Amino acid sequence: MSEQLQSDFDKIIKTSTFSNEEIQSKKFFLKKFIENGFPNRKQEDWKFLDISQIIKKNISDLNFFNDYSLPNKIDTSIFVDGLEHNKIIFINGRIEKIDFNYEDQNKIEIKDEIERSILFDYENSLIDLNSAFINKVFKIFVKKNYSLKKPLIIYHSTNDKMKSTNINLRLDFELGENSCLRLIDFFTDNTNKNFINIFYNFNLLKDSILKNYKIDKFINDNLKYSFNNIEQGNNSVSETFILSAGSDYSKNEINCNLNGEHSSAFINGVFSLKENQQHEIRTTVNHLVENTKSYQLVKSVLGKNSKSAYQGKIFVNSKAQKTDGYQLSKAILLDETSEFNAKPELEIYADDVKCSHGSASGSLNEDSIFYLMSRGLSYQQSKKLLINGFLLDVVEKITDSEIKNLIKNIIGLKE
Amino acid sequence: MREDYKMDTREKDIEKLKDYKYGFTTDIENIKAPKGLNEDVIKFISNIKKEPQWMLDFRLKAYERLKLLREPNWQKPKYPKIDYQDLYYYSAPKSMKDKPKSLDELDPKLLETYKKLGIPLQEQARLNGIAVDAVFDSVSVATTFKGELTKHGIIFCSMSEAIQKHPELVKKYLGTVIPVTDHFFATLNSAVFTDGSFVYIPEGVKCPMELSTYFRINASETGQFERTLIIADKGSYVSYLEGCTAPMRDENQLHAANVELIALDNAEIKYSTVQNWYPGDENGKGGIYNFVTKRGLCKGKNSKISWTQVETGSAITWKYPSCILKGDNSIGEFYSIAITNNHQKADTGTKMIHLGKNTKSKIISKGISAGFSDMTYRGLVDINSKAKNSNNYTQCDSLLMGNKCGAHTVPYIRNKNFDSNIAHEATTSKISEEQLHYCQQRGLNPEEAVGLIVNGFCKEVLQQLPMEFAVEAQKLVGISLEGSVG
Numbered sequence: 001m002s003e004q005l006q007s008d009f010d011k012i013i014k015t016s017t018f019s020n021e022e023i024q025s026k027k028f029f030l031k032k033f034i035e036n037g038f039p040n041r042k043q044e045d046w047k048f049l050d051i052s053q054i055i056k057k058n059i060s061d062l063n064f065f066n067d068y069s070l071p072n073k074i075d076t077s078i079f080v081d082g083l084e085h086n087k088i089i090f091i092n093g094r095i096e097k098i099d100f101n102y103e104d105q106n107k108i109e110i111k112d113e114i115e116r117s118i119l120f121d122y123e124n125s126l127i128d129l130n131s132a133f134i135n136k137v138f139k140i141f142v143k144k145n146y147s148l149k150k151p152l153i154i155y156h157s158t159n160d161k162m163k164s165t166n167i168n169l170r171l172d173f174e175l176g177e178n179s180c181l182r183l184i185d186f187f188t189d190n191t192n193k194n195f196i197n198i199f200y201n202f203n204l205l206k207d208s209i210l211k212n213y214k215i216d217k218f219i220n221d222n223l224k225y226s227f228n229n230i231e232q233g234n235n236s237v238s239e240t241f242i243l244s245a246g247s248d249y250s251k252n253e254i255n256c257n258l259n260g261e262h263s264s265a266f267i268n269g270v271f272s273l274k275e276n277q278q279h280e281i282r283t284t285v286n287h288l289v290e291n292t293k294s295y296q297l298v299k300s301v302l303g304k305n306s307k308s309a310y311q312g313k314i315f316v317n318s319k320a321q322k323t324d325g326y327q328l329s330k331a332i333l334l335d336e337t338s339e340f341n342a343k344p345e346l347e348i349y350a351d352d353v354k355c356s357h358g359s360a361s362g363s364l365n366e367d368s369i370f371y372l373m374s375r376g377l378s379y380q381q382s383k384k385l386l387i388n389g390f391l392l393d394v395v396e397k398i399t400d401s402e403i404k405n406l407i408k409n410i411i412g413l414k415e
Numbered sequence: 416m417r418e419d420y421k422m423d424t425r426e427k428d429i430e431k432l433k434d435y436k437y438g439f440t441t442d443i444e445n446i447k448a449p450k451g452l453n454e455d456v457i458k459f460i461s462n463i464k465k466e467p468q469w470m471l472d473f474r475l476k477a478y479e480r481l482k483l484l485r486e487p488n489w490q491k492p493k494y495p496k497i498d499y500q501d502l503y504y505y506s507a508p509k510s511m512k513d514k515p516k517s518l519d520e521l522d523p524k525l526l527e528t529y530k531k532l533g534i535p536l537q538e539q540a541r542l543n544g545i546a547v548d549a550v551f552d553s554v555s556v557a558t559t560f561k562g563e564l565t566k567h568g569i570i571f572c573s574m575s576e577a578i579q580k581h582p583e584l585v586k587k588y589l590g591t592v593i594p595v596t597d598h599f600f601a602t603l604n605s606a607v608f609t610d611g612s613f614v615y616i617p618e619g620v621k622c623p624m625e626l627s628t629y630f631r632i633n634a635s636e637t638g639q640f641e642r643t644l645i646i647a648d649k650g651s652y653v654s655y656l657e658g659c660t661a662p663m664r665d666e667n668q669l670h671a672a673n674v675e676l677i678a679l680d681n682a683e684i685k686y687s688t689v690q691n692w693y694p695g696d697e698n699g700k701g702g703i704y705n706f707v708t709k710r711g712l713c714k715g716k717n718s719k720i721s722w723t724q725v726e727t728g729s730a731i732t733w734k735y736p737s738c739i740l741k742g743d744n745s746i747g748e749f750y751s752i753a754i755t756n757n758h759q760k761a762d763t764g765t766k767m768i769h770l771g772k773n774t775k776s777k778i779i780s781k782g783i784s785a786g787f788s789d790m791t792y793r794g795l796v797d798i799n800s801k802a803k804n805s806n807n808y809t810q811c812d813s814l815l816m817g818n819k820c821g822a823h824t825v826p827y828i829r830n831k832n833f834d835s836n837i838a839h840e841a842t843t844s845k846i847s848e849e850q851l852h853y854c855q856q857r858g859l860n861p862e863e864a865v866g867l868i869v870n871g872f873c874k875e876v877l878q879q880l881p882m883e884f885a886v887e888a889q890k891l892v893g894i895s896l897e898g899s900v901g
Contacts, residue, residue, distance in 0.1 A: 044489070318818045318819065321818070331830065333830065333832070333833035334833060335833055336800065336832070336833055337800070338831075338833060339829070339830065339831045340828070340829075340830040340831075341827075341828065341829050341830075342826075342827075342828040342839075343825065343826065343827050343828070344824075344826060344828075344839070344841070345823070345824060345825045345826075346813075346822075346823060346824040346825075346841060346843055347821070347823045348813070348815065348821060348822050348823065348843050349818065349820070349821045350815075350818050351815035351816060351817055351818050351820075351845040352818075352845055353815075353843060353844070353845075354843075354844060355842070355843040355844075356840070356841060356842040356843070357824070357839075357840075357841050358838075358839060358840050358841070359826070359828055359837070359838070359839040360836070360837065360838045360839070361828070361830040361836065361837045362830075362833075362835065362836035362837070363833045363834055363835075363836075
């Protein structure tokens with residue numbers, strides 16, 4: 001694989017216009033990635049779903065070359081109706097359009113240069129891969145005291161030109177003091193067997209609010225990896241919602257550092273998996289100072305041959321007294337062949353804390369089905385009603401009513 | 416607690432126990448194998464124990480395998496590298512060379528040692544009705560109550576004796592739960608194990624008394640590698656206790672034991688441990704590395720294995736008593752209290768592997784950390800796709816005292832069967848000011864108040880221990896936390 005990596009890398013350097021400095025740092029990350037390769041089950045974080053095996057099985061020869069010089073046509077039919085929004089359109093690894101038409105242009109600043117801070121000291125080879133092959137990194141600043149009027153939707157799409165290719169995206173966001181951003185990731189991939197590697201970095205200053213909703217609903221054959229790093233200042237709030245249902249393989253990682261007092265993080269997730277899908281959510285919430293709070297709720301409904309994994313970690317520093325951490329994962333297994341894995345982890349070094357986690361998994365309650373059937377519903381209807389109720393619980397946690405309704409419509413959940 | 420147990424005697428007790436009271440050494444002449452780990456040492460051990468060829472082959476096979484294995488390093492408590500060539504793998508009191516036929520022939524120094532430890536082997540034989548197998552460094556020195564047990568057809572003897580007298584049983588079961596190809600420490604044990612207890616309960620027999628083993632490390636620079644094998648035949652029942660101590664030394668000593676339990680149809684094994692190896696001094700110097708592999712196999716239908724452990728000693732405890740629930744309707748239980756103070760570290764928990772139908776398991780784990788210590792619960796619940804209608808309930812609670820210590824929970828949950836349920840709960844908290852205030856208001860001093868609250872916290876597990884042990888364990892819980900308040 002390393003020869004292909006090298007030759008694809010050289011091709012990209014030839015066809016694109018990177019500065020010398022950029023090329024040097026890309027070379028560094030390429031070298032690191034070639035050394036480590038794709039993560040496998042020997043690494044603790046990848047124990048449940050081994051990406052290197054999955055890539056081998058689903059995409060035998062992964063292609064790393066992506067011609068960034070050719071623009072792609074924007075297919076407007078993918079746009080979400082009934083909700084006015086700002087757009088970032090990301091097609092085949094190129095950001096084609098950034099559109100903040102609804103906003104005050106002075107309050108938002110977009111830079112397209114790679115910052116030196118790209119050198120993350122994460123031991124994560126997929127981020128190295130991302131850094132080596134990424135086209136352009138945009139950094140979006142939301143200025144002090146500004147709340148975006150409309151949500152921002154990032155459309156992730158690929159068209160027929162792409163096959164068995166590695167696609168990378170990286171965006172940096174900085175939310176100034178007392179600002180607010182609502183961000184929706186909307187996946188509308190229709191081609192197949194690409195490996196999509198997304199890395200977001202958020203910096204939340206004092207009193208800012210970030211709401212990030214990831215919607216992967218439409219069935220596709222892609223493999224997806226997404227990493228969110230969230231740094232939180234005093235009194236900031238982050239809310240992340242993940243709907244994990246569409247891709248063949250998907251892993252969402254959230255790393256949240258609560259650096260400021262009274263900051264809080266909410267992470268909620270829904271897995272709704274069908275045949276042969278394998279999805280994972282891995283969260284790390286680091287409580288680093290006093291009086292911080294985190295809440296996590298993840299629910300899975302697992303169909304035939306599907307597999308979901310939830311690895312959630314709450315870390316409490318010895319300084320972080322008065323921490324409140326909570327974590328709950330629940331799963332319904334619908335078929336003999338479905339599988340649920342969980343590793344809810346607590347690592348605590350402070351004594352005045354309130355931390356708990358819970359996990360429960362099993363089949364649908366036959367008594368409840370019987371109850372509904374005795375009231376005239378069919379078996380299928382009762383089952384559906386119970387599953388919807390089970391998942392609705394998580395969707396109801398969404399604090400933005402506009403977006404909550406949008407997501408309910410997309411999933412087909414009605415009250 | 417007994418009614419006539421007055422306050423002042425209690426205080427005196429605590430005073431006496433304040434330091435590690437088992438920290439003395441017995442000055443006794445030893446026979447040791449040459450230092451180091453190689454084929455010759457294994458042959459030496461096998462030879463001195465007059466073992467048959469198949470046993471030596473078993474050891475050598477394990478040793479071959481060991482050469483390929485590397486020490487695991489995924490655990491939370493890290494420790495300095497152990498030089499396996501700088502250890503004695505066999506050490507026995509000289510007087511044990513030709514095994515004494517009865518207690519009367521036993522070296523008086525040994526008897527004295529066990530008396531000091533609170534296990535008077537001679538009186539024990541008459542008084543409190545627990546059969547004891549005492550293991551001193553590498554060999555078993557005495558087993559009491561043999562006559563009574565033989566009447567029921569129960570075999571309770573040292574491992575070396577079992578190899579000589581009951582080779583067919585040992586051959587059939589040894590290494591079936593922990594194979595020679597297991598992880599590093601288990602394989603090391605398979606290669607060099609010296610002694611331990613062997614128990615066989617015949618079909619339909621309910622063992623009339625508690626069986627107990629007492630492990631004692633005495634010699635320096637030795638590792639203790641004992642091996643225990645308990646077989647409960649169809650419809651039988653046994654309750655087995657294990658206790659451990661070691662002298663105070665500045666060096667770290669290795670204890671890598673293997674314990675295998677096998678329960679056949681309708682059989683039940685209850686295994687209780689009070690582990691109080693020397694934990695090292697206040698600054699974390701010395702102490703035992705307790706790297707033990709304990710595994711039970713519920714082989715038959717309706718069988719049950721229950722582990723209860725109170726872990727207060729050792730510099731590092733690293734063990735996961737596990738149950739493989741192979742037989743249909745079998746039950747696995749795990750009750751644990753782990754207390755760490757000063758610089759102690761513990762990484763302990765269990766594995767429940769559900770293979771048979773209608774299998775059930777229950778895990779109750781209570782971790783308490785104080786001082787600069789670190790306590791980790793690590794567990795696995797794995798329900799196989801064939802284990803229809805299985806159930807697991809897990810509860811692990813941690814209590815923290817002070818902000819220099821850590822409490823961690825790392826449960827792994829795998830559910831591959833849609834008929835089965837797994838429920839897991841965990842909490843971490845500290846002793847609340849209100850509770851302390853309430854107790855103090857009623858005249859308890861802060862330490863007593865903490866002792867009371869901690870005992871309440873541990874009650875669910877303490878209840879599982881046999882009477883004699885429960886009293887001792889309750890005291891131990893209090894003592895282990897001495898000086899951690901305020």
